[in-house]
Amino acid sequence: MPLSDIDEVIVTNSLTKVYPGGVRAVDGLDLSVRRGEIFGLLGPNGAGKTTTAGMLTTRVIPTSGEALVGGIDVVRHPTAAKQVIGVVPQTNTLDRALSVSENLYFHGRYFGMNKSTARAETSRLLDQFRLADRADVVVDSLSGGMAQRLMVARAIMHRPAILFLDEPTAGLDPQSRIALWDILGELHVDGQTILLTTHYMEEADALCNRVAIIDHGKLLALDTPRQLKQSVGIDAMVTVTAAGDLDQLATVLGESISAATSVEAVDGHVRVWVRQLSGVLPAIIEAAERNGFAVSDLSSTEPTLETVFISLTGKELRE
Numbered sequence: 001m002p003l004s005d006i007d008e009v010i011v012t013n014s015l016t017k018v019y020p021g022g023v024r025a026v027d028g029l030d031l032s033v034r035r036g037e038i039f040g041l042l043g044p045n046g047a048g049k050t051t052t053a054g055m056l057t058t059r060v061i062p063t064s065g066e067a068l069v070g071g072i073d074v075v076r077h078p079t080a081a082k083q084v085i086g087v088v089p090q091t092n093t094l095d096r097a098l099s100v101s102e103n104l105y106f107h108g109r110y111f112g113m114n115k116s117t118a119r120a121e122t123s124r125l126l127d128q129f130r131l132a133d134r135a136d137v138v139v140d141s142l143s144g145g146m147a148q149r150l151m152v153a154r155a156i157m158h159r160p161a162i163l164f165l166d167e168p169t170a171g172l173d174p175q176s177r178i179a180l181w182d183i184l185g186e187l188h189v190d191g192q193t194i195l196l197t198t199h200y201m202e203e204a205d206a207l208c209n210r211v212a213i214i215d216h217g218k219l220l221a222l223d224t225p226r227q228l229k230q231s232v233g234i235d236a237m238v239t240v241t242a243a244g245d246l247d248q249l250a251t252v253l254g255e256s257i258s259a260a261t262s263v264e265a266v267d268g269h270v271r272v273w274v275r276q277l278s279g280v281l282p283a284i285i286e287a288a289e290r291n292g293f294a295v296s297d298l299s300s301t302e303p304t305l306e307t308v309f310i311s312l313t314g315k316e317l318r319e
């Protein structure tokens, strides 16, 4: 079947990797990514994100199960699979002996472009990725954000059907992170299928059409960020600041706020997770004051993917 007819461009069936020594890094993973999606693999350090991306991009041999990119089995046909994917690995793999433009040019030549096409594509990508003024410098002199943009430019130069990015914004300053998000957004608008791994929940939330949350190599949940956040059954987390015995305030609020699903005293505040926010804020102030607490501040935030992760695993995404 031609690639353009395939709708599920990444498929894994019971995909498993056990490293020598016995670490079960990926454990029976079933995924399916649709054409044109930005799909996020979200999980904490050691969850198995890089190993999953590694198997899908032919760098890691699966122990069992199946992985298909563009309908091609990556174990049986690794060379064909490599033609349909572009990869931005977790570490900088630019060729330090080459200039910025040469890193692109020789990638194009390696993928079979003739000299004039490779030259034209190099200059087009340098413009698109705002690197034209750096064309002739050595890659060592690029900032982290520029190096990352060059890695993305190189990864899409042979026009792969699927782009893989492993922790694309790790270590970037906020401005470079936003610049890279913009570029990924533009590629998405052009129809590029993108799979990225991240442990930044805001990144997964902001960029991805759908997110798979994984931990210990297992899929915990897979849905749109919106659905995932709704699935925890919480409307908001209310943070109450007050003077006095906060454990006692937590008990008071737990007993008097009927919409509360859990209440805890942490870091000089009381956190109240509520099913329904409507009417809760005045009720908190009233219950606190009735019991002798003066509330000095009150704020509410909507659930995040972090909330989802905590509700699935009982632990936080960051270590």
Ligand SMILES: Nc1ncnc2c1ncn2[C@@H]1O[C@H](COP(=O)(O)OP(=O)(O)OP(=O)(O)O)[C@@H](O)[C@H]1O
Pocket: 019, 020, 021, 023, 024, 025, 043, 044, 045, 046, 047, 048, 049, 050, 051, 052, 199
């Ligand atoms: N080559 C290897 N040999 C043995 N164990 C490995 C190897 N690579 C990874 N692991 C182990 O497999 C598990 C998953 O690692 P992996 O790198 O896939 O996680 P990750 O989600 O990408 O983590 P990070 O967020 O730190 O990049 C970890 O326990 C890791 O120590």
Ligand SMILES: [Mg+2]
Pocket: 049, 050, 051, 090, 166, 167
């Ligand atoms: Mg990793």
